[in-house]
Amino acid sequence: MNCKIETWLECVSCGKKYDLSEVRYNCTCGGILDVKRDLTKLDGEELKRTWEERWSLKRGKLASGVWRYKELIIDVPEEDIVTRQEGSTRLYDAGLAGKYAGLKNFLLKHEGENPTGSFKDRGMTCGATAAKIYGAKVVACASTGNTSASMASYAAVSGMDSIIFIPEGKIAYGKLAQALAYGGKTLQIEGNFDDAMALVQEVCEKLNIYLLNSINPFRIEGQKAIGFEVLHQLDWQVPDWFVIPGGNLGNNSALSKGLQELYELGIINKIPRIAVIQAEGAAPLSHMWKKHTPFEAVKNPDTIATAIKIGNPVSWEKSLRGLKWCNGVVEDVTEQEIMDAKAMVDAAGIGAEPASCCSVAGAKKLVDMGVIHPEETVVGILTGNILKDPDAVIGYHQDTLGKMGIKGTYSNRPKVIKPTLEAVKAAL
Ligand SMILES: *Cc1c(COP(=O)(O)O)cnc(C)c1O
Numbered sequence: 284m285n286c287k288i289e290t291w292l293e294c295v296s297c298g299k300k301y302d303l304s305e306v307r308y309n310c311t312c313g314g315i316l317d318v319k320r321d322l323t324k325l326d327g328e329e330l331k332r333t334w335e336e337r338w339s340l341k342r343g344k345l346a347s348g349v350w351r352y353k354e355l356i357i358d359v360p361e362e363d364i365v366t367r368q369e370g371s372t373r374l375y376d377a378g379l380a381g382k383y384a385g386l387k388n389f390l391l392k393h394e395g396e397n398p399t400g401s402f403k404d405r406g407m408t409c410g411a412t413a414a415k416i417y418g419a420k421v422v423a424c425a426s427t428g429n430t431s432a433s434m435a436s437y438a439a440v441s442g443m444d445s446i447i448f449i450p451e452g453k454i455a456y457g458k459l460a461q462a463l464a465y466g467g468k469t470l471q472i473e474g475n476f477d478d479a480m481a482l483v484q485e486v487c488e489k490l491n492i493y494l495l496n497s498i499n500p501f502r503i504e505g506q507k508a509i510g511f512e513v514l515h516q517l518d519w520q521v522p523d524w525f526v527i528p529g530g531n532l533g534n535n536s537a538l539s540k541g542l543q544e545l546y547e548l549g550i551i552n553k554i555p556r557i558a559v560i561q562a563e564g565a566a567p568l569s570h571m572w573k574k575h576t577p578f579e580a581v582k583n584p585d586t587i588a589t590a591i592k593i594g595n596p597v598s599w600e601k602s603l604r605g606l607k608w609c610n611g612v613v614e615d616v617t618e619q620e621i622m623d624a625k626a627m628v629d630a631a632g633i634g635a636e637p638a639s640c641c642s643v644a645g646a647k648k649l650v651d652m653g654v655i656h657p658e659e660t661v662v663g664i665l666t667g668n669i670l671k672d673p674d675a676v677i678g679y680h681q682d683t684l685g686k687m688g689i690k691g692t693y694s695n696r697p698k699v700i701k702p703t704l705e706a707v708k709a710a711l
């Protein structure tokens with residue numbers, strides 16, 4: 284891989300460096316890897332000007348909301364880039380969801396507006412580009428759904444085959460539908476996500492297939508663009524907080540890494556705090572954080588927010604490192620809190636899938652706890668589209684999620700009526 288400025292891989296645990304000539308996901312010590320570049324070769328002011336010019340591009344690869352920032356993604360020749368023009372998602376005023384959380388300045392960055400409906404496209408455009416450059420014919424991932432939907436799409440547009448390992452049991456229908464539709468070879472594993480993750484790593488190593496889970500350091504580079512774009516949309520005025528859901532913990536690792544690079548380049552002059560929010564039934568980082576204990580995987584993770592139903596997150600070390608840098612916090616929320624927050628995000632007219640709404644549930648909890656102040660400016664990341672998981676929406680509004688201990692607190696039930704004007708008047 285040829286980058287314009289010197290770029291290498293570096294072990295998070297021991298600091299060992301590797302050049303980009305060969306495919307690598309782990310250090311010989313077992314640690315995971317970061318993409319690093321020589322930031323002293325870049326000028327912050329010049330970058331801001333370049334990015335501003337690219338913002339107005341109507342077409343072409345650099346009109347992508349990831350490749351707009353390519354100097355801090357991977358600075359490879361344009362012809363090597365695999366893109367679906369991802370990013371350029373909206374930053375909404377949270378409206379009703381802001382009132383619910385008790386915040387005056389609450390913005391929601393809607394990553395569900397990406398080409399396949401989740402932020403995974405930001406990482407995937409970069410991962411798929413790396414796959415192309417390394418000459419991969421086949422790519423694979425383990426997925427709770429959105430990664431597979433995204434990977435299958437990017438493989439299809441760039442002429443690669445894709446193999447998907449999904450856990451048994453419930454995977455949100457919208458996501459499975461996309462993976463199949465885009466032509467991914469889909470293997471359902473008798474086991475949970477963590478089992479699928481372990482298997483796919485072995486398969487990729489033995490069968491020479493390119494791995495596109497977020498252990499792939501290029502995925503993380505692409506996902507940094509969420510933070511770049513939010514700050515660009517705010518004219519580089521730094522919010523007090525980012526609130527973001529945490530599953531495999533790649534996304535918050537990417538956010539802090541990107542912010543750190545902007546800070547080192549002098550593009551931002553203040554460090555925002557990051558709050559990572561996990562679901563109570565899948566909260567290994569939150570346990571470790573609150574109890575000050577060593578990392579321990581959760582055995583049987585469970586939550587209606589299937590995108591974050593992960594007990595053994597690959598990127599927990601990167602995540603912790605980022606949280607320490609930005610004075611961040613970790614919190615977890617209940618199933619009821621997730622779904623009630625979702626009802627508010629949806630009723631605000633914005634809408635997102637369950638995992639995304641941890642951002643709003645977590646913001647509310649942290650305001651109630653006095654950690655976030657009502658006047659602070661907070662950016663919540665909505666990670667996935669409302670249509671990904673229609674069963675969760677209908678279940679909540681029909682109030683049929685009782686088995687999972689969830690009540691339809693703000694349910695909006697459909698009514699069945701006779702086809703007469705009188706019946707309509709009575710119903711209204
Ligand atoms: C993947 C995903 C997450 C979790 O992101 P991590 O990087 O695994 O922490 C959250 N929400 C949605 C919708 C996702 O698809």
Ligand SMILES: [Zn+2]
Nearest residue numbers: 294297310312
């Ligand atoms: Zn190492």
